[in-house]
Amino acid sequence: MSKRIDVEHLNVYYGDFLAVEDVNINIEPRSVTAFIGPSGCGKSTFLRTLNRMHEVIPGAYAQGKVMLDGEDLYGRGVDPVTVRSMVGMVFQRPNPFPTMSIRDNVLAGVKLNNKKISKSDSDALVESSLKGANLWNEVKDRLDKPGSGLSGGQQQRLCIARTMAVKPDVVLMDEPCSALDPISTIAIEDLIHELKEQFTVVIVTHNMQQAQRVADKTAFFNIEGTGKPGKLVEYDDTATIFQNPREKATEDYVSGRFG
Amino acid sequence: MSTNLSDTERGQDDKQQTSSLASAASAGGRAGDKIFSGLSLGAGIVIFVMLAAVAAFLTWQAAPVVGIPASSVTGGNGFFSYVYPLVLGTLMAAVIALLIATPIGILVALYISHYAPAKVAKPVGYVIDLLAAIPSVVYGAWGMTVLSPALAPFYNWLSETFGFIPLFAGPASATGRTMMTAGVVLAIMILPIITSLCREIFIQTPQLHEEASLALGATRLEMIRQAVLPFARTGIISAIMLALGRALGETMAVALVLSTGGLQWSLLTSGNNTIAAEIALNYPEAFGNRLAELIAAGLMLFIITLIVNLIARTIIARYQEFSGAN
Numbered sequence: 125m126s127k128r129i130d131v132e133h134l135n136v137y138y139g140d141f142l143a144v145e146d147v148n149i150n151i152e153p154r155s156v157t158a159f160i161g162p163s164g165c166g167k168s169t170f171l172r173t174l175n176r177m178h179e180v181i182p183g184a185y186a187q188g189k190v191m192l193d194g195e196d197l198y199g200r201g202v203d204p205v206t207v208r209s210m211v212g213m214v215f216q217r218p219n220p221f222p223t224m225s226i227r228d229n230v231l232a233g234v235k236l237n238n239k240k241i242s243k244s245d246s247d248a249l250v251e252s253s254l255k256g257a258n259l260w261n262e263v264k265d266r267l268d269k270p271g272s273g274l275s276g277g278q279q280q281r282l283c284i285a286r287t288m289a290v291k292p293d294v295v296l297m298d299e300p301c302s303a304l305d306p307i308s309t310i311a312i313e314d315l316i317h318e319l320k321e322q323f324t325v326v327i328v329t330h331n332m333q334q335a336q337r338v339a340d341k342t343a344f345f346n347i348e349g350t351g352k353p354g355k356l357v358e359y360d361d362t363a364t365i366f367q368n369p370r371e372k373a374t375e376d377y378v379s380g381r382f383g
Numbered sequence: 384m385s386t387n388l389s390d391t392e393r394g395q396d397d398k399q400q401t402s403s404l405a406s407a408a409s410a411g412g413r414a415g416d417k418i419f420s421g422l423s424l425g426a427g428i429v430i431f432v433m434l435a436a437v438a439a440f441l442t443w444q445a446a447p448v449v450g451i452p453a454s455s456v457t458g459g460n461g462f463f464s465y466v467y468p469l470v471l472g473t474l475m476a477a478v479i480a481l482l483i484a485t486p487i488g489i490l491v492a493l494y495i496s497h498y499a500p501a502k503v504a505k506p507v508g509y510v511i512d513l514l515a516a517i518p519s520v521v522y523g524a525w526g527m528t529v530l531s532p533a534l535a536p537f538y539n540w541l542s543e544t545f546g547f548i549p550l551f552a553g554p555a556s557a558t559g560r561t562m563m564t565a566g567v568v569l570a571i572m573i574l575p576i577i578t579s580l581c582r583e584i585f586i587q588t589p590q591l592h593e594e595a596s597l598a599l600g601a602t603r604l605e606m607i608r609q610a611v612l613p614f615a616r617t618g619i620i621s622a623i624m625l626a627l628g629r630a631l632g633e634t635m636a637v638a639l640v641l642s643t644g645g646l647q648w649s650l651l652t653s654g655n656n657t658i659a660a661e662i663a664l665n666y667p668e669a670f671g672n673r674l675a676e677l678i679a680a681g682l683m684l685f686i687i688t689l690i691v692n693l694i695a696r697t698i699i700a701r702y703q704e705f706s707g708a709n
Binding site for chain 1: 501589591592593594595596597598599600601602605609610613614616702704705
């Protein structure tokens with residue numbers, strides 16, 4: 125399943141500090157959307173509000189609406205735990221559970237939501253998830269070895285397999301390649317193209333070539349100065365953002381004339 | 384004198400010439416490295432020497448026990464039948480203490496590290512650390528005068544209801560100064576050790592792993608079971624071992640609380656004794672063979688501690704590959 129995301133007038137706070145101001149954005153299902161912008165502009169912060177991971181930080185909260193196929197994630201009585209099982213997340217640094225085998229890492233999320241899973245079902249799920257993450261051939265002979273023994277790129281694909289195994293509607297990626305070498309980066313980017321067929325993918329990246337390679341649409345976030353809130357400056361087709369942006373700030377940033 | 388001077392001058396010249404690669408700073412750093420590695424090696428050796436010295440002392444002082452005729456040993460049936468009730472008593476007290484203190488300690492540590500708001504967590508942490516600073520004789524006095532009489536009616540009820548279990552067989556002690564009370568006092572004494580060590584370890588769980596778990600849709604409890612506890616496993620075992628060490632060796636609290644006597648399977652009657660308390664109660668008046676007996680009992684305690692620690696190391700080693708240290 126793949127769902128659309130509609131954000132209306134979202135303000136994101138850390139305590140009293142307004143970190144991101146008044147974001148409105150509509151993200152289509154089965155698409156890849158990239159968030160770009162300078163460091164500290166709030167793009168990662170905003171990404172984390174899409175699965176309510178933002179509020180894990182003490183004092184952090186968000187106001188406004190985030191609709192997943194029309195259902196408000198911040199509506200009354202909505203459990204963040206449920207939201208996070210529908211909106212998966214891949215982090216900047218690969219973070220497989222070091223205390224678990226590769227197999228158990230893939231099943232980690234499934235075992236939370238559905239404790240009783242038969243051996244054959246779980247075997248099939250491990251295989252399909254690892255195949256989906258283009259990792260199966262590399263690890264099929266050592267599923268019982270610790271996940272922390274893999275290379276960085278393999279670990280990141282293991283994390284993607286772990287996220288896919290839960291069968292979310294949306295996959296969020298917070299700079300998933302920034303800790304990886306170019307070869308591993310290309311492997312992840314190829315994977316993102318395939319993920320698009322099943323999921324809505326949102327990716328934060330500092331690499332503008334990467335945004336151009338993977339994203340259908342691109343959103344540019346910017347900040348006017350320290351202590352000011354981050355804002356969504358421009359959101360359009362990736363080609364438009366990089367070749368013919370409406371805003372001067374966007375043009376300066378994508379052409380490298382920024383700061 | 385003059386040759387010395389010229390040597391020094393030449394040395395300075397050399398230094399200036401070679402300063403680009405082998406600068407004075409890095410040479411000093413290398414020497415510092417050697418000194419430090421020597422120091423830490425020395426510290427490591429000191430530990431081994433001390434351990435060996437203690438073992439040698441105990442063995443040497445306890446050796447006469449071997450030559451004593453069985454009828455002359457306290458109790459009149461040889462050293463083994465003298466010491467095994469003490470060994471069992473020691474283990475009983477320590478096991479009761481661990482059974483009570485481990486779950487409570489881990490729960491309190493989790494509360495401080497993951498549940499309590501920062502404003503509450505700090506004071507609770509301080510209070511727990513403060514508990515560790517109370518001298519054991521104070522715990523013993525409190526256990527004897529306050530806790531024992533308070534628990535006596537409960538023991539009475541326990542023995543009437545669950546008396547069919549040998550551990551709870553009646554009649555319960557009227558004073559409450561039983562193995563159970565000693566175990567409870569020990570539990571309170573080792574609680575701070577378990578709590579503060581576990582808290583330190585729980586706090587150090589990488590945020591990455593906690594977020595990984597939460598992002599998969601874990602509740603806070605599931606996150607703790609998935610990310611925090613497995614990561615802390617080695618540390619928890621170490622904390623329990625340190626606590627066990629104190630429980631096994633604790634003297635004053637047990638000596639004051641327990642109304643000592645022969646081996647009893649019931650934890651609710653007076654009787655039983657621990658090695659440490661036996662030594663403390665009898666050492667001042669012991670000489671000759673009696674002294675050797677007591678020291679031999681001490682040697683038993685030493686051996687028990689070694690065995691327990693070996694078991695713990697084995698458990699930790701089994702999880703090595705999945706410890707997250709690689």
